[in-house]
Amino acid sequence: MSAHILTVDDSASIRLTTKIALTGAGYQVTEAVDGLDGLNKAKAGTFDMIVTDLNMPNMNGLAMIEALRSSPAHTGIPIIFLTTESDAEMKSRAKAAGATGWITKPFDPEQLVKIAKKVLGK
Amino acid sequence: MTTLDPIQVFRTEAAELFEQIEGGLLDLLHDLSNQDQIDAVFRGLHTLKGSGAMFGFEALAAFTHHCETAFDRVRKGEVSASAELVACVLAAQDHMKALVDRPNGDNAEEGDRLLAELQAAVGGQGGSGTVVTPPLAANAPVAADTAATTWKLSFRLPSNAMANGTNPLGLLDELRELGTCEIRADLSKVPGLNQIEPADLYVSWQVTLTTYQPRSAIDDVFIFVMDEMELQIEQQSSTAPIAGVKAPDTPAAPAAEKAVMEPQARAEASTPAVAEAKNGKAAENVRVPAERLDELMDRVGELVIAQSRLSQLAGSSVDIQLRAVSEDVERLSGELRDTMMVLRMVPVTQLFSRFRRLVHDLARETGKMIELEFEGETTEVDKTVIERLADPLVHLVRNSIDHGLELPDERIAAGKDRSGRVLLSARQSGGEVIITIKDDGRGINRERVRAKAEASGLVQPGQQLMDQELLQLIFQPGFSTAAQVTNLSGRGVGMDVVKKTVEALRGVIDIRSEPGKGSEISLRIPLTLAIIDGLLVRVGSGNYVIPLSAVEECLELSLEEDLRSRGRSFISLRDSLVPYLRLRDLFRTGTAPDPYQKVVVISTGDERIGLVVDQIIGDHQTVIKSMSKLHHDVVTFSGATILGDGSVALILDVIHLINVGQQQEAQLRAAG
Numbered sequence: 001m002s003a004h005i006l007t008v009d010d011s012a013s014i015r016l017t018t019k020i021a022l023t024g025a026g027y028q029v030t031e032a033v034d035g036l037d038g039l040n041k042a043k044a045g046t047f048d049m050i051v052t053d054l055n056m057p058n059m060n061g062l063a064m065i066e067a068l069r070s071s072p073a074h075t076g077i078p079i080i081f082l083t084t085e086s087d088a089e090m091k092s093r094a095k096a097a098g099a100t101g102w103i104t105k106p107f108d109p110e111q112l113v114k115i116a117k118k119v120l121g122k
Numbered sequence: 123m124t125t126l127d128p129i130q131v132f133r134t135e136a137a138e139l140f141e142q143i144e145g146g147l148l149d150l151l152h153d154l155s156n157q158d159q160i161d162a163v164f165r166g167l168h169t170l171k172g173s174g175a176m177f178g179f180e181a182l183a184a185f186t187h188h189c190e191t192a193f194d195r196v197r198k199g200e201v202s203a204s205a206e207l208v209a210c211v212l213a214a215q216d217h218m219k220a221l222v223d224r225p226n227g228d229n230a231e232e233g234d235r236l237l238a239e240l241q242a243a244v245g246g247q248g249g250s251g252t253v254v255t256p257p258l259a260a261n262a263p264v265a266a267d268t269a270a271t272t273w274k275l276s277f278r279l280p281s282n283a284m285a286n287g288t289n290p291l292g293l294l295d296e297l298r299e300l301g302t303c304e305i306r307a308d309l310s311k312v313p314g315l316n317q318i319e320p321a322d323l324y325v326s327w328q329v330t331l332t333t334y335q336p337r338s339a340i341d342d343v344f345i346f347v348m349d350e351m352e353l354q355i356e357q358q359s360s361t362a363p364i365a366g367v368k369a370p371d372t373p374a375a376p377a378a379e380k381a382v383m384e385p386q387a388r389a390e391a392s393t394p395a396v397a398e399a400k401n402g403k404a405a406e407n408v409r410v411p412a413e414r415l416d417e418l419m420d421r422v423g424e425l426v427i428a429q430s431r432l433s434q435l436a437g438s439s440v441d442i443q444l445r446a447v448s449e450d451v452e453r454l455s456g457e458l459r460d461t462m463m464v465l466r467m468v469p470v471t472q473l474f475s476r477f478r479r480l481v482h483d484l485a486r487e488t489g490k491m492i493e494l495e496f497e498g499e500t501t502e503v504d505k506t507v508i509e510r511l512a513d514p515l516v517h518l519v520r521n522s523i524d525h526g527l528e529l530p531d532e533r534i535a536a537g538k539d540r541s542g543r544v545l546l547s548a549r550q551s552g553g554e555v556i557i558t559i560k561d562d563g564r565g566i567n568r569e570r571v572r573a574k575a576e577a578s579g580l581v582q583p584g585q586q587l588m589d590q591e592l593l594q595l596i597f598q599p600g601f602s603t604a605a606q607v608t609n610l611s612g613r614g615v616g617m618d619v620v621k622k623t624v625e626a627l628r629g630v631i632d633i634r635s636e637p638g639k640g641s642e643i644s645l646r647i648p649l650t651l652a653i654i655d656g657l658l659v660r661v662g663s664g665n666y667v668i669p670l671s672a673v674e675e676c677l678e679l680s681l682e683e684d685l686r687s688r689g690r691s692f693i694s695l696r697d698s699l700v701p702y703l704r705l706r707d708l709f710r711t712g713t714a715p716d717p718y719q720k721v722v723v724i725s726t727g728d729e730r731i732g733l734v735v736d737q738i739i740g741d742h743q744t745v746i747k748s749m750s751k752l753h754h755d756v757v758t759f760s761g762a763t764i765l766g767d768g769s770v771a772l773i774l775d776v777i778h779l780i781n782v783g784q785q786q787e788a789q790l791r792a793a794g
Contacts, residue, residue: 010165010169011135011169011172011173012131012134012135012409013128013129013131013132013135013173013176013177014172014173014176016128016131017128017176017177020128049287055165055169056165057162057165069285069286075285075321076284076285076286076287076321077287078287078288078289079286079287084168084171084172084175092349095286095349095350098282098285098286098287099286099287100286100287100288100346101287101288101345101346102346105172105175105176106172106175106176106183107176118292118296119289119292119346120292121289121291121292121295
């Protein structure tokens with residue numbers, strides 16, 4: 001059974017690229033279009049990992065991560081955030097909110113797969 | 123079967139982002155401190171930059187990055203938004219659009235100029251001309267060292283590491299992949315069972331690692347937890363190759379290549395997996411290329427035709443079961459057609475929203491103050507109608523502003539508000555949508571219209587015209603003067619093109635204008651282009667369809683009345699004379715008139731005529747097929763349809779027939 005990854009991004013092109021990369025590496029992917037959608041889908045399903053953008057409408061990535069971490073059922077799920085700024089401040093805020101790791105946009109699809117493998121284990 | 127191309131998706135997305143940015147900016151003009159709008163604009167720029175860089179639109183990413191940086195100062199409240207700033211960002215946005223369309227276009231100078239303006243508007247430092255795109259984050263696999271090194275690691279992860287998704291065992295696995303490891307766990311900090319927090323981490327580790335990889339490879343293992351963890355790494359020794367650690371076959375490069383190639387090859391091998399991944403858990407919205415919808419529509423049309431043949435067959439059969447099936451198919455195909463129609467409908471907001479920018483630009487250009495208002499934006503119309511209406515509406519709105527609205531001082535003098543009002547509204551009425559452009563400007567000057575029409579030979583001097591006829595003159599080809607054409611150049615259509623486009627959509631234009639109070643132009647357009655409700659009639663031996671939306675009423679024309687009226691061709695209908703056309707004569711059927719001829723009165727807004735037919739067969743929902751290329755000069759018919767028995771019926775072009783009727787009337791008037 002391949003790992004199931006939830007990707008949360010308001011950008012359809014980034015979602016598509018992410019999906020192509022991850023499904024190409026054999027993962028199962030579900031998409032969400034913003035933080036709120038991501039939170040709802042994360043709560044409704046079972047995921048092995050979440051990849052999320054930070055700057056999104058309706059609910060931003062930080063708020064989504066905080067909301068997920070406050071629920072015992074989502075403790076321990078790896079959450080990787082995408083960020084355009086390699087901005088240290090954003091990184092530490094996301095980490096403080098409970099994120100596991102990050103990937104800096106623009107990213108190589110391979111790099112995303114590498115990180116997925118790293119976080120999910122082999 | 124087309125597969126989704128990320129770059130294509132990006133372009134579509136960019137178009138949406140531009141709408142979001144533009145909409146936000148224009149809303150901002152009404153309330154310069156609206157933080158929600160500022161955030162929305164910033165978010166749009168931010169996403170555009172990020173996605174642009176992902177898909178190789180580097181010039182776009184770089185340019186947008188600078189705009190974003192400038193706009194960030196507004197977001198952070200360092201600078202307050204102003205009308206100039208909004209205008210600068212709007213101009214910059216146009217440049218971004220150009221960069222999406224032509225990523226390699228040679229317009230860097232324009233970009234620099236816009237950035238300089240923008241930076242001036244936010245009071246920042248001068249724009250740095252050249253801009254560095256954030257490079258793709260380094261993905262170089264670590265080059266292998268030639269000799270193995272032994273490291274002694276000691277690390278303790280933050281206690282919430284596991285809760286936050288880091289799996290310590292995964293980290294240890296990664297270390298093992300680097301070389302031979304000797305791992306010892308330090309359990310000294312593990313509390314008693316009653317004090318244990320299940321998600322917390324109490325263990326720390328000491329690892330002795332012998333590897334060919336450089337130190338940075340070890341750092342990479344801990345990259346995500348580096349800042350919060352305790353980590354000590356000490357180099358023990360460099361040694362010769364040791365057992366258990368496989369030395370790279372050849373140094374550096376090939377190993378690196380392999381690491382890069384492998385995932386790529388795998389990705390290529392399994393792209394079909396993308397399609398498989400749509401196992402019903404996808405998002406609620408699905409994007410479908412428009413032409414697929416058109417194809418589907420075509421098929422549904424064919425199905426409706428086939429179904430009506432089936433109904434006819436079943437109707438003449440005594441087989442009860444066949445009849446039952448036929449009825450089911452009829453119901454289902456009707457439902458399918460209705461569903462299909464709804465799929466093609468989009469709200470007119472899409473059409474209206476682009477006018478906000480146009481009006482903003484025109485206001486700056488003309489020095490007029492304009493308030494643009496919308497009504498009924500949620501009204502839904504067929505996608506094709508929306509697309510085709512865009513240009514004519516742009517022209518009409520420009521016209522309202524150019525010619526209709528007065529300058530602020532003029533308005534004050536006339537006792538009006540300083541700012542002019544343009545209202546764009548849409549509403550559904552039966553099978554039609556009515557789109558109205560209304561302004562409260564000076565109205566249409568009838569004397570000038572007449573003078574211009576006489577000068578260009580459209581009407582004879584002194585010719586009597588009804589008010590509506592006079593106003594409709596502005597839609598005549600050749601009415602617009604050269605000055606107007608220049609003024610509106612770039613958009614490229616004149617009022618006559620507006621009328622043609624609307625008529626091609628089987629619509630009509632009504633125009634109303636009150637001097638000093640304003641003008642109102644209404645477009646009445648059928649909701650959909652593909653299927654119409656028609657009235658099926660017989661003329662001679664042929665069947666014809668008259669669009670039901672144009673039919674006002676049907677009357678009987680008795681033989682005596684027909685004979686009596688010969689030469690006059692008018693019927694009196696509730697105190698008004700309505701000219702009529704004998705379709706039998708028009709189509710030269712050469713048949714004798716049916717003893718009970720009927721007159722179908724059709725109208726387009728204010729003009730109406732009667733059509734004399736032999737028989738009214740009934741209403742008929744019709745799938746329109748366009749005429750072949752060979753028949754594109756035929757003006758009397760707008761299309762054709764296939765009837766239940768497989769025969770073809772032509773669809774009458776109502777607008778053309780009304781014109782013919784009106785001309786006939788004018789000739790008779792001139793003669794009489």
